[in-house]
Amino acid sequence: MSRLPFYVIVGLLLVAGIATSVHRHLQFEIPWVPGEQRQVWEIEAVINFNAQNGPVQVDLALPSHQNGFRVLTENTASSGYGLAYKADELGRQAQWTTRDAAGSQQLYYSVQMLVSPDARPPIQTPPGLASTTPWESPYDSAASQLIDRAWARSANNATFTRELILDVNGERQGESARLLLTQETPSALIVRLLNQAGVQAREVSGLVLEDGRRRQSLSSWIQVFDESANQWSLFNPITGEQGQPDNLLLWETGGRAVLEVQGGTNSRVSFSMLTHHQPASAAVRNHYSEDTLLNFSIHSLPLEEQALFQTILLIPIGALVVVFLRVLVGIKTSGTFMPVLIALAFIQTTLPTGLIGFLLIVAVGLIIRNYLSYLNLLLVARVSAVIITVIAIISIFTVLAYRMGLSAGLTVTFFPMIILAWTIERMSILWEEEGPKQVLIQGGGSLLTAVLAYLAMNNPWVRHITFNFLGVQLILMALILLLGNYTGYRLLELRRFKPITDDEKPS
Template identity: 80%
Template structure:
């Protein structure tokens, strides 16, 4: 029979698992190792204005995901106000409304901003060129001369913007530029001159992030688009510096007003900021809660279910350890996957407490099961009696541990009681049929396998990877399928050939 379909399935599982894991690491910034730290900025905007004893509507621009930064969480404090969020081609905005307000008003908006080198800004739509507004004399002649001089020294839209900024605000500032600046603010003038020359540009606002700063304001920047609008550049309107500084958080990128207040006067907004580091897994948790099908993850579930799946997802690791030890090493166990369930109990109880509890319960259970064998009970009744016995043993040990002050002994209740009952029943039958040696071999093999599975499952790196990268489950499935086709000798079987090597003549 052809093995091609089998190898095709294994290959698809490996490719799917690796692709899903790499995708989550690159696209959603899930770290490969636990304990990695990420820088997070806490930014707070405080809006102040005087209400005019009537209805008030406040419209405020909000930051979005962009190159170098990702918005994690947002919160507002606005007692008595209604709040709604809006998003369009110009960006995101928050709108506060109230039917009646008077006097000084304060609204707060805070956001957690993750420093993310992999984050990219959404595509920017170039603004339409505004209708040309005629200049008054003599500003029309001055504007034309400034545009012509910068155009002659440029090669494209980016270099034209750079030369124009130098002519208006730089060391080449001439009489024409100084004349224009007497009537227009610098950024407004530059955008108008760029648009007059047929270059699509707009003024946007950004916040320079500096740790511990308070009452900061937004700074103006100029966004210039290429001829085919597939590329844009950022310029500082004063220095002409091109490019986005690493600590610049673009706040408003649609060329709209930062703050608009209807029904109030003397409106202003100031910003405060702090930075701190936190574990990477916690920093991106809120982002992962909005998973799509391609980013399927446990983070979209409630926290209670997340905690449950964090343990469930470790079971394939234990299953892989059992397959390795049984197929390649040849260790005998009492039950196929009983060691995995015992290892899960060890995770809840700790290894030392779990080992002592397991040995006590099984030992006492075997003694009682030996007595039950003399009663000639049917199998179902005998196993049921063993289950009740196991529950009674665990209850007695828990009470005794509590009475003597050993609180760790209370965790023995995490042991799978049904599995323990079947283990005692199986070992008792094995004792009768094969003798105590076989019982010790299978019991010791089960305990050794459970300990090794516990060490693998309880490893912090393994717990982190299995919980955050569901593609690992496909990889584990592929590895188990490959091991399932192994037909060679087991390591413990090689001792059968030892007499042959002993009889060989020594050189």
């Protein structure tokens, strides 16, 4: 029979497992190794204004995903106000409303921004060229002179913008620029001149991030649309430098007001900021907690269930260890996957405590089971009696450990009692049929397999990979299928050929 379908299935499992794992790493930025830290900025915006004894509506521009930053979480504090988040092609806004307010008012907005070098803003279609208000004389001549001089020294929109900024704010500032600056702020003037020259440009607001700073204000920056790259380029309106600094967070990018207050006066907004580091996996979970694809996974479950699945997803690792040791090495165990369950118990109890507890319970259980064999009970009744015996043994050991002040001994309750009862029953029957040697071989093999499975399952890297990359389960399935297809000699069986090799040696 052709083995091609088998190898096709194994190949598909490997490809699917690797592809989904790589996709989660690239798309959701989940790290490959545990303990990786990510920088997070906590920013608080405080809005102050005086209400005029009537209805109030406050609109505040909010930051969005952008180059180098992602929004993790956001919160507001606004007692007595209704709150709504709005989003359109110009960006995001928070809107507070109330029917009646008087006197000094304070509203709070806080956001956590994840520093993410791979973050990119959503694809934006450039708006149509903004209509410019014609200059009056003599400002029209000054504007034309600035545009013509910068245009002659440029090669594209980016260099034209740089030259224009230097002519308005740099050392080359002349009479024309000083005249126009009496009518507009530097950033607004540059944007107006760019639009007049047919270049799509807009003024945006950014926040320079410095740890521990309070009562900071936004600064103006200029975005120019680069048609060749089909994206917006950022320029410093003072120096003409192109590019977004690493510590600059663009707060408003739609070209509209950062803060609008209806029904109030003397409105202003100030910013405070702190930075800290947190585990990368936690930061990513916060960011994608509402993502539909991630919600399909276990990360959308409550923490209690997530902790349960973190242990369950380790079982295939233990199964792979058991299959490898039984199929390739040839180690005999008492029960096929009993060592995996014992390894899970070791994870809860720690290895030294688990080993001592396991040996004590099995040894005492075998002694009591040996007595039960003289009663000639039926199998079901005998196994039930062994189960009750195991429970009694665990209870006695737990109480004794507590009385002796050994807190580690309290964890022996994590051992699977039914599995221990069946292990004691199998070992007892094996002792009667094949002698104590086979009991030691299979019991020792079970314990060795359980220890190796524990070491593999309790590895921090393995725990991280299995929990955060579910595609690994497909890879484990493919490896187990390949091992299940092995029909050659086991390593321990090669001892049978030792006499042949000894005979072939020259005397």
